[in-house]
Each structure stands twice: as C-alpha cells, then as structure tokens.
Amino acid sequence: MLPLLLAVAVLAAQAEDQPPVVRTSVVITAAPLEPSLDRRDGEVFKQTLFSRDDQVFHLLNAGINAGQHEGGGKSIEVRRFGFNLDHGGVNGGLKILVDNIQQNQSTQGHGQGYLGGLKALAPELIQEAQIVNGPFSAEYGDFSGLGVVHIRLRESFPDQWTARVQGGSFGTKRGFLSFSPDVRNADAFLAYEGSHADGPFLKPLDYRRDHFTGNLTRRLSDRRAFGVKMNGGRNGFQSSGQIPLAEVAAGRLSPFGSLDPGEGGRVHQATAAAYYRHEQDNGAVWKLDGFTTRSLFDLYSNFTFFLNDEANGDAIQQHDSRLQQGANAQYVRPHRSGATFGTLSAGGNYHDNQINVGLYPRIGRTPFGVSTRANARVTNGAGYAQETLQLLHGKLMLSGGMRFDSFRFDVRDRVDPAQSAVRQSGRFQPKFSAAYTPFSRVPVTLHANYGRGISSLDARGILTRPEGQRVATTDFYQVGASNRTGRFGLSVDAFLIDRSNELVYIADDGSLGFFGPSRASGWEAKTSVEITRRLSLSAGVTKVSNAFYRGSAPRVYVDRAPHFTANAGLTLANWKGWTGSLRMRAINGYRLDGEDRTIAAAGHTVFDFTMVRRVNRWADFNFSLENLADRSYYETQNYIESRPYRGGPAAFGIHATPGYPRTVTVGMTFRLRGK
Secondary structure, three states: OOHHHHHHOEEEOOOOOOOOOOOOOOOOOOOHHHHEEEEEEHHHOOOOOOOOOOHHOOOOOOOOOEEEEOOOOOOOOOEEEOOOOOOOOOOOOOOOEEEEEEEEOOOOOOOEEHHHHHHHHHHEEEEEEEEEOOOOOOOOOOOOOOOOEEEOOOOOOOEEEEEEEEEEEEOOEEEEEEOOOOOOEEEEEEEEEEEEOOOOOOOOOHHHHHHHEEEEEOOOOOOEEEEEEEEEEEEEEEOOOOHHOOOOOOOOOOOOOOOOOEEEEEEEEEEEEEEEEEEEEOOOOOEEEEEEEEEEEEEEOOOOOOOOOOOOOOEEEEEEEEEEEEEEOOOOOOEEEEEEEEEEEEEEEEEEEEEEEEEEEEEOEEEEOOEEEEEEEEEEEEEEEOOOOHHHHOOOOEEEEEEEEEEEEEEEEEOOHOOOEEEEEEEEEEEEEEEOOOEOOHHHOEEEEEEEEOOOOOOOHHHHHOOOOEEEEEEEEEEEEEEEEEEEEEEEEEEEEEEEEEEEEEEOOOEEEEEOOOOEEEEEEEEEOOOOOOOEEEEEEEEEEEEEEEEOOOEEEEEOOOOOEEEEEEEEEEEOOEEEEEEEEOOOEEEEOOOOOOOOOOOOOEEEEEEEEEEEEEEEEEEEEOOOOOOOOEEEEEEEEEEEOOOOOOOOEEEEEEEOOOOEEEEEEEEEEOO
C-alpha cells in the first residue's frame, strides 16, 4: 500500500503565503512570492548518509531529475520541465548558488554552465536550500531560465566538535570532522571531509575527495555583521563512461563494464569569500559580498571510441584552468503607506571569468595533439530592482521587477589567432507575480507568475557563429492555486515555457549547436500531509504535456528529458529516539530522438531509506539503504553513433551510465562539548 501511495502522491507542499520579510542571514536572499518558492531545511541533509555527492539533488523534490554521468566523479546531468540542461547550463539552465556564489561555470572545458564545483559540498554543512521554480526573481540572471537552487551553509555548529565516520558497499569510506569554537559575538567553524569509493563498476571508480571548509562571522553590533568563508580541496576519479547498450544486450559487455581504461578526471579548487550586512534603524538592510575562486580541471572522456580515428581512438582530454571573481550588492527596504506593506529590493552583480580552456586527443592519459586551445575572458555585469506589495489587508500580493545583464566575450584562439575576437551582448528580463486570497475563511490562494530568464552561450561557440544569438531567453508563465489547512497543504499549477533557442553540447569539438525555438507546457502538483505529530508525507508530480520545436513541419520534439517526474517521502521525526525516511523518485521513459519516437530511454522508480537512532545525547547510529528494491536502471542515456572496437562496425545506439544497485551505508555521528 505504501509504495502505491508514494507513487501516486504529489510532491512536497509549498509554505503558506507570508508577508515579505527581511532575512537575518548575511547571505543575500531576497525571496519572490511564496507560491514560486520551495524550501528544504538542512535537517534532511544532515540525517542522510551520502555515498555519492549527487544525492543532494535527490532530496530537493522539486521536479528536478539529476543523474550521475560517469559513476559519480563527473558533474551531474540535470533534466527539468521537459528540457535536458546537460550539466546545468544550457536549454534555460538551472542556476545553482552556494552562499551566493554561482556554481555554473561559463565556457567550461566540458560544457556551458558545468556544475563540478558542487563536489566540494559536504551535506552536513547545509543549513537550507531554497528552490525558485522559474525565473521569477530579479535577483538571479544567467542560467536561471528553469529555476534557481540557492544552498545556504551553516555559520556554526551547535556543538564544538562534530564527527561522522561511515562505510558501506563498494568500498565506500567517508569521514567528516568539524570544530566550532564558542566565541563571543562570533560564529565560526572549520570542517574537513574525506571520502573514497569504488562504485559497482568492474573498473574501480577510485573516487577520492578531500575538502576543507571554514567560516567566521563576526557580529560587529546588533545591526552589523561581517563574515569570511573559505573552501578548498581536490577530487580525482576513474570512470567507465557511457557504454553502448547494444554491447550489453549482446553479452559482450557488462552494464558496469568500460571500453576506455583512461577515462576519469581530477579537479583542484579553492574559494575565498567575504560578506557584510548592515541593518538601518528604518529596517532597511545593505548587503555586500565578494569572492575569488581558482580551479584546475582535467576530464578524460571517450564518447565515440574508434568512430573517427581507428588507429588512435577518439579519446580526448578536456582542460579548464580558471580564475573567477565576483561581487554582489543589495539594498532591501520594507516600507508602509497606510494599509499597504511593501518590500523594495535593488542591487547589482558582477562576475568575471579568466579561463585557459583546451581540447586534446589522447592515448591513455597522454595527449598527442591539440584540437582547440584558447584563452577566454567572460564578464557579466547586471543591475536589478524588484518591488513587492501587500494590498487589501494581505489578501493581494503583487511583485514586479526588471533586470538587465550585460556580457562581454573575449576569446584569444591559441591555435588560429585569426579566429580571436571580442563580442558583447545584453538582455532585459522583466518579472511579474501576483497572489490573491479571495476569502479570509477559505485558505485558497490563486497565483500567477511570469519571468524571463537567460542563458549565455559558450564564448568559443560565439566565434564560430559571429552573427548568431549570444544569449538565449526563456519566457516562463505559471498560474495555479495553493491551499494550507491545518496539517494538509496542496499546490497545483500549469506552466508554459517558450525558449528562443535550444543548445546542445557537441562533445567532440567542444562547441554548442543551435536547435530551436521551442515550447513546453504541462502542470505540477505538490502536497504534504502531517499524519501525526511525528509522521508526515510529502509528494508530488511534474507532468510535461508537450515539448517541441516551434515552426517545425513535420513536428520535431525536444528530446533527452522525461515528461513525468515524481518524488515522495514518508518521514518519521524523533519518535523515541528514532528518525528516518522512506523516499521515492521516478521518471518515465523519454525520447532520445526528436523525430523517431521508437528511440527512447527507459524510465525508472527508485526507493531510498534512511534511519537514525539516538544512542545517547552525544552519539547517533546512522543507516542508509539506497535503491531499496535493487532496481536495475540507467541514470543517463543518450543516442549517438560510435564504433566500440577497433576494426568493428560503426552504429547508432543508446549509450548509458548505470544507476547504483542496492547500496548499504552505516555510520556513527558524534557531538562533543555542546555550547
């Protein structure tokens, strides 16, 4: 009965509409109207034993389908609202921020908007995740077309020492240690995370991560705070890549096998950031922050094996050496005129990337030539303002905003200097939202949201198409209703998404190809039920009715993304020392070719279980069971042409990365010297 209930229930309820408030965190987070916003408390991340870093996205439950791409070391592949976002930055994009630092890397060695920086995120550090379900907030620009996930990290821990040790299936070992001193007028911690896993693959994944994170927030007065944060570390891995399923079906290759022994990668990165917040007597708040990031990235991939070069193979090394700087400023002021309450948010952003990016043919992990090499500098400056008003004694909330982003793309081609050039582009992005509660005694709120989001192009792609579009737009329309009555919450909405262009990453030459314009439509439903004071159910569905390229005849459909995404969770909270959850995630089968519906990826339904038992006041026993039913499935699937073996035939076929089978993880969490 429970699996059936979870399979048909609808995703986690949104919070009851509240008047706009000024938040107390140093991090800049000016929220849009509540019907477009979901929140995930850090408790769910803290209680889960993660065997892979992409599992953070499995807990967001916001219609986001994310799959590991090469066993766990490489960035996740993201799919949402019927669009494949590759690694987060194309086809509208899903903007990911950690403490206001953008994680999507533009003009990256392995794809526009690459999210590899999330590998340095330890789940124990997450305080809260906010999900904006569309481009409805003027605060966010590039890569925000299909939404924003803003992850806020802790500023301190409740205990001076927190430690976790865990181990499990497939050689998984992980340790976490934090020291959070009890300092007057300050919040601080220093944390280390180290992990190793081999995965279920015949070629051991050998995925090793080591990361340090630190924070010091000094309360200068009751109204002023200054903080500094740092994060740095490394990760390295082998991988099996995406393998042709025709070889698996023929019995010549295991689902967990590989064809190129050199695949894998290594990353080193470090980030330093500073934050300042000043609250004035009238309730207005000034917020400033800035950051610097240095990263080195090398990915060793092979998509087509021996298709183009039977002598040496098609293996490539993708390199990205990057220095980033960014700054954000925001002014937030609540105001009142008679019975009208409002909040004004205004600010600006600046993001600068200096990148050495290249693509090299390789044998093993040794390059033997140069395909592309360039120095690129991509800068993005923006300004925005958004006003939110509460009218009719709180029954009506209106929000309107405008944002302008300016981009400069400067590419110096080191293979063919004649191809070097500088290009510029800019886009306005209007925003509008409304929420209306007609009757005070009937807690039903009607809401409508519109926003234009943008996603920039890879700078190298701009050079190959100098007269083409440099910034793609996403117009997102949403209408719906929400209800919160006692222990029950429900929200339903319909959406229409118009994209000016679809972008597809072409792996073998490191460029982006244009496909579009496109349109998607569908609906979402989200609910939560507090069954008892300790037991709750949250669940939901995102259903895409259609996604196609406008103007195509015969019609060509948008491919490589599911049209049905469901999430659900049954959670037990602190019952006689027990805390746990049973969670479900599911997608349907979906097209891998826009013209031939018979070429399709298989869907899946996966259940995960986690449990925490309080041993005493300073120790917990943790247990997690991923893929409870031991379901055989594939997390990412693509349809391409390849030649798996030297001298063999070339053929089009589905290439895929398998999902992990049943994975058991156990651990202990210790908390010492409470504050």
